[in-house]
Amino acid sequence: MTDGRVLDVQGLQAGYGQVTVLRDVGLYVDPGEVVVVLGANGAGKTTTLRAICQSVWTKGSIRVTGREMRGKDTADVVRAGVAHVPQGRGTFNDLTVLDNLEVGAYVRRDRKNVNADIELWFSIFPRLEQRKYQRAGSLSGGEQQMLAVARALMSRPKLLLLDEPSLGLAPLISQDLFRHFGAINREQGVTMLVVEQNANLAFAIAHRAYVLEAGMVSTSGSAAELREDDAVRRAYLGV
Amino acid sequence: MSGGSTKTQVKAANGGLERGMVALRNVGARRMQTFGGLLAVLVVFSVWAVIDGGSKLLLQRTFDGLNNGFIYSAMALSLVLIYRSTGIINFAQGNMAMFGTFIAYVLIVEQGLSVVAGVIVAMVISAIGAAVIERLFVWPFDPKNHLAITIVTLSWYLIIAALAGIIWAFDPRAFPSPFPTGANDYVSIGGARIRYASLGIWATVLLTLVLVTQLLRRTKIGLAFRAVSSNLDSGRLVxxxxGRxxxxxxxxxAAVGTLAGCLIAPSLLLDPNFMSKVLIYSFAAATLGGLDSLGGAVIGGLIIGLVQTMSGGYFKIIGSEFSLASALAVIIVILLVKPSGLFGSRRVERV
Incomplete structure (x- = not known):
């Protein structure tokens, strides 16, 4: 059962320099799932995603499709099939929209399919096609977020990590973006691990959820269960 | 199915047109203003210069200025390349080029290789040497720690100069030109002379510019280069x-630097300090061009070469002693007007 998992994290500790942020995190993501990570500021949500990509120090076990990633290079984690859309989007602002998508496919060898995928993302996000020779830095926040997601998916990842995709976006644009995520998950079977402050948005597409508190998993369960959980409702759904 | 492929072809053709239009718009009015201003100054100066000394003298000084300019451009290209891939200014670049030129000298004069073969082998050796220096002395640092890396390059500036002094001492040596240098090897245009050796330098610099630009624009490794210089962290995440x-x-x-050194050395004399003056003007040229623009580096070099030659030639007060300083004064004025250089990319960022 565990072998089939896209992501299996056990006993994860992680942090920056002397500071330990994650004390003991265990979570998993099965193929085709959308899993959301909730938590207050400073609970360690972003650090969890960074730990998976090996951009911070880590202890414990991080398996991607059964292969241990701890101690590997970020470039190797990407090659193992993980794509990360960092907070603040991480687009290449000096590069054109088209070049951003090309870079997204950097680890791929199948040149022909890359062009087909670029066309695919242009058809999903027509705004990006209109701006394909513009520098990414000149796009609006929502467009940049679309570009960041399309860029990440250009690597045809087994697992997409999204870090607060709604941050700084207008509510309507966030909703639109999450509709896209839901569709991408259903239609293309892309597995996702989403960190999100806006639990309403996240629950709309999530299958399961984890709640982080002070660097540990405090609650976990199916999205339907957690949506009914009183503590979660008070803390993250604002009802 | 065949209908679909025709459609994509039409689309691709439109893409080319579209790209052209956007590029045209990007060049835009702002840039035109700057160039309009420069052009006006140029026209006024030319008219005055023709009245002052005749058109033949102006033409000859233009060719001499271009010659100096291309020399600065060659070295400026090398500086822009390292800046684009690492975000640092490599102070050791000039002395690395000097060392590479000495290696070419040893291969050509002492080992008897042809000039072209000697230069190419020296370029390869410099590239390997620079890759080793990078791995041993730069790689251990966080690539974002620009200050530390800059200090490392300053140390190598001194180390390489000392090494060259120990190995080759400080007697100036004549460096053979790869181009014909006989007394009659020149073309005459409007009474002014351009030597074949100069034309050779101009062509080599332009060819290098084209090759390097195509490498950055068209290849996968070029895309990686541009991505890393735009956003290091996201570069890792794709x-x-x-490190590579x-x-x-x-x-x-380093290879381009050695090529520059070998182009410059025949008109100067080769000694362990021969690149230091050139380096300053190449820095200036690169800054003027915008530091991250290869074409800008070449144009920046040409402007500096021309201003230097014209001001030294036409204004007695400036003379040859102050001609280089006057070139720097021009740069300061241009940078006041356009802080990111003539062709540098202003960082556009909407958040």
Missing amino acids: GIRI VVQLGWALS
Whole structure:
């Protein structure tokens, strides 16, 4: 059962320099799932995603499709099939929209399919096609977020990590973006691990959820269960 | 199915047109204003210069200025390359080029290789040497720690100068030109002379510019280069091995630097300090062009070469002693008007 998992994290500790942020995190993501990570500021949500990509120090076990990633290079984690859309989007602002998508496919060898995928993302996000020779830095926040997601998916990842995709976006644009995520998950079977402050948005597409508190998993369960959980409702759904 | 492919072809053709239109718009009015201003100054100066000394003298000084300019451009290209791949200014670049030129000298004069073969082998050796220096002395640092890396390059500036002094001492040596240098090897245009050796330098610099630009624009490694210089962290997150890109940047810029040194050496004399003056003007040229623009580096070099020659030639007060300083004064004025250089990319960022 565990072998089939896209992501299996056990006993994860992680942090920056002397500071330990994650004390003991265990979570998993099965193929085709959308899993959301909730938590207050400073609970360690972003650090969890960074730990998976090996951009911070880590202890414990991080398996991607059964292969241990701890101690590997970020470039190797990407090659193992993980794509990360960092907070603040991480687009290449000096590069054109088209070049951003090309870079997204950097680890791929199948040149022909890359062009087909670029066309695919242009058809999903027509705004990006209109701006394909513009520098990414000149796009609006929502467009940049679309570009960041399309860029990440250009690597045809087994697992997409999204870090607060709604941050700084207008509510309507966030909703639109999450509709896209839901569709991408259903239609293309892309597995996702989403960190999100806006639990309403996240629950709309999530299958399961984890709640982080002070660097540990405090609650976990199916999205339907957690949506009914009183503590979660008070803390993250604002009802 | 065949209908679909025709459609994509039409689309691709439109893409080319579209790209052209956007590029045209990007060049835009702002840039035109700057160039309009420069052009006006140029026209006024030319008219005055023709009245002052005749058109033949102006033409000859233009060719001499271009000649100096291309020399600065060659070295400026190497500086822009390292800046684009690492975000640092490599102070050791000039002395690395000097060392590479000495290696070419040894291969050609002492080992008897042809000039062209000697230069090419020296370029390869410099590239390998720079890659090794990068791995041993730069790689251990965080690539974002620009200050530390700059200090490392300053140390290598001194180390390489000392090494060259120990090995080759400080007697100036004549360096053979790869181009014909006989007394009659020149073309005459409007009474002014351009030597074949000069034309050779101009052509080599332009060819280098084209090759390097195509490398950055059209190849996968070029895309990685541009991505890393735009956003290092995201570069990691798309799976680019940053270390290799940076190492390749060092190697490539060292090879171009050695080529520049070998082009410059025949008109100066080769000694361990021969690049120091050139380096300053090449820095200036690169800054003027915008530091991250290869074409800008070449144009920046040409402007500096021309201003230097014209001001020294036409204004007695400036003379040859102050002619280089006057070139720097021009740069300061241009940078006041356009802080990111003539062709540098202003960082556009909407958040």
